[in-house]
Amino acid sequence: GSAIPLFKAVSDLFQYILCRQSFRDCLDKHDPHMVISVHPLVQDVTARLLDCPTTDPQSSAHGLVVPFATVVTDLGSAHPMWFHQKCDTCFVPTEVLRKVASAQGLADSQIKTVGLPVRAGFWDAPLPNKEQLHDSEAQVELRTKLGIDPTARTVLVVGGGDGVGGIEGIAKALALKLNRDGMNSGAMRQMVVVCGKNEGARRNLEALAGELEGGGAGLTMTCTGFVTNMDEWMSAADVLVTKAGPGTIAEAAIKGLPVMLSTFLPGQEAGNVDFVKESGFGDYSPDPEVIAARVSEWFGDPSALNSMRSAALASGRPAATLDVARNLGKTALESSATWMERRR
Secondary structure, eight states, rough: HHHHHHHHHHHHHHHHHHHHHHHHHHHHHOSSOOOOEEEGGGGHHHHHHHHHOOOOTSSTTTOOOOOEEEEEEOOSOOOOGGGOTTOOEEEEHHHHHHHHHTTTTTGGGEEOOOOOOOOGGGSOOTTTTTTTTTTTHHHHHHHHHHTTTTEEEEEEEETTTTTOOOOHHHHHHHHHHHHHHHHHHHEEEEEEETTTHHHHHHHHHHHHHHHHHTOEEEEEEEEEOOOOOOHHHHHSSSSEOOOHHHHHHHHHHTTTEEEEOOOOOTTTTTHHHHHHEEEEEEEESOOOHHHHHHHHHHHOOOOHHHHHHHHHHHHHTHHHHHHHHHHHHHHHHHHHHHHHHHHH
């Protein structure tokens, strides 16, 4: 609305007054050939200082313009403060954010749509035939390696490193619903819950798993703490239940994984919900019972699940991290060459 430009101007001015000396000292100390921003609140103060190069004649930046790049780490929506007209390059993950950047006054030549940078385990293409349900030999082998049922339809529930987002209540509702489905159909269901650092939730869910197994369950349930191989767990799953964090959604898309979103941060992550729903590879509900019913519905409709897998793969950008790195590296080398030329 009309209040946003005023808020942005006041915020930028306040941060410049408060932070300019610290930023100036940092730039003078490290004498960079390029500056990269990955946070929306540091665009203006950085751009202002780079627009006024250091007066230190011993600095490599003396009299030079240091390239300034922004890597936007939101996905489906982004605050206007991400976008500064004086940046040299602004990397955005989606076409939606390209339009936002353009609306904020950035020229087409400044904007590069590359996807969202993700961890190394997601840089490769997805498993063979990942868009098809339960016919990937590689997926069966991976599940065997992870110590879980190699053939059961599998939902992966994650709550971030701290295991937040109501993960215990969601997992309990899912467990009870999928257990009934498995017993009624005779086809075993499987759930993996990554509890992160939430040891209380892990203990409670492990107790529930024991109770279900003792009653001739239709569900196998695995609970883990913090994991460093999330790429493997996603490759092993058929559906992901998670909060609407941009990184997790981007990783799920790369793996061709349908997503059921359970919560989001107002404003910051609201657009991520729209991105998943409009891209056709998931849905959202804050209600554990609705989440359980939706996952059950997807498991009962292989055609719909396969369609969501294909939509997820179409939205995935596994080359994003390397594309950003290559572009930044090229800019840094060009800046360094200019610096070397000045030193001759």
